[in-house]
Amino acid sequence: MADIAFLLLIFFLTTTEIVEEKGLLVKLPPWEDNRTEILHPPKRNVFSVLVNDNDELLVRGERIDLADLRARTKTFITNPEQLSTLPQNPRRAIISLKNDRGTSYATYLGVYNELQAAYNELWDEAAQERFGVPYSEELPIEQRRAIRSDIPLVLSEAEPTDITID
Secondary structure, three states: OHHHHHHHHHHHHHHOOOOOOOOOOOOOOOOOOOOOOOOOOOHHHEEEEEEOOOOOEEEOOEEEOHHHHHHHHHHHHHOOOOOOOOOOOHHHOEEEEEEEOOOOHHHHHHHHHHHHHHHHHHHHHHHHHHHOOOOOOOOOHHHHHHHHHHOOOOEEEOOOEOOOOO
């Protein structure tokens, strides 16, 4: 009986696949020991997204729904009407995300996914316009780098605090 249990244990250990969760793929900046000067970019270049503990979004001082976040982000980054309240070009656009400590994980992921999706759509549109193909792994790396340099993803994520949206 012990031999059979031992053989079953070995069988399950060798045939079971251990799945690792990947989580969010975010490249963090390198750690620097020296304190650098804090730069304050012009307000027109910052797309601030605040999420409170009730999972409500405040974008640039205006309460919006999660469903509108992607379109608002794309409009902010591209500034199609050349408004003086939005960045001059996509290279200057900064997305600032700040969550409350009580924000649900589902809302955090939803907001993060919508911001990332806005960039993905912009990259895809740029690839279609410039090269006639979608932005994907099949696009040569030089062309992907060219698109990413024209529309860089700059997402600043602040440490969670207590946020109140009136």
